[in-house]
Amino acid sequence: MSTKVIDIMTHNPIKYSVPSTISDVVRVLIKNNVTGIPVVDSNNKYAGVITRRDIFFNPNETQTAIVMRRANTVYEDDDIEKAAMEIVKQNRRHLIVIDKNNEVTGILTPQNFLSVVRERYSDILVKEILSAPAFPIWDETPLNVIFSSMLISKTFSFPVLDRDGNFTGLVTDRDIFDKVKMSSVEMLSQAGIADDEDPWTWDGIRNVFTYIIEKSNVKIPNIPAREIMVKNPVVTYINARLGDAVKLMMQKNYNQLPVLDGHGNLAGMLYDIEILSVFGR
Structure with missing residues (x-):
């Protein structure tokens, strides 16, 4: 019996919607310590995917709709072989999973596949x-x-x-990033995304540090x-x-x-x- 996407995917991923700004997305990435999220439209249908790399490659854009990728997706009942090769083809770490209604149900990264690789392909050099x-x-x-x-x-x-x-x-x-001597509050404030009402994780900030450094005009030692x-x-x-x-x-x-x-x-x-x-x- 073949292994399906639904068997290995991360279920119910954090999502964000359009229209929105990149700084909004960065807040979500930081607070949840993730590196990529699906983007949905006003009807909760899949619209695209945005990751820290997409933000990194488009440092001067401000709107999520411009930076996000309308990348191919896979269905829950697709074989994992199809999903794996889609990730290889896109050469990006996040692949969105949808159902027949075009609603997001999961997300895949290479880490989701590694246990299967060990089970099936362990002896390859x-x-x-x-x-x-x-x-x-x-x-x-x-x-x-x-x-x-x-x-x-x-x-x-x-x-x-x-x-x-x-x-x-x-x-x-x-x-x-670990050598940049600034507090998280100072850095986020200079980047224009500070929010005193919500907790910020240092690991989350590190996930999007190139964006923050660019926006903050931080001097690299x-x-x-x-x-x-x-x-x-x-x-x-x-x-x-x-x-x-x-x-x-x-x-x-x-x-x-x-x-x-x-x-x-x-x-x-x-x-x-x-x-x-x-x-x-």
């Missing part, structure tokens, strides 16, 4: 599916340059190499990558079983893992979206 590019940076690269590189390349995870080419750590967008990187990050190996790599992702809730060869040299980055390509085999 990491090197068999490794395809996404990796963008290493030197450990002396200044933080402000890393941030600029992120804006230009639309890459959010950078493996770090020393001057001899040795892999020494990992820098992600969240590691950059000029410190080298080696001072902010995650030293000795969790890694996988090019000849490791996919099931073992997926287990690490599930345990740590990671979206990616650096991949090393047998000599400990960087071989690439394994992303959870590319893992879903196994459903197309």
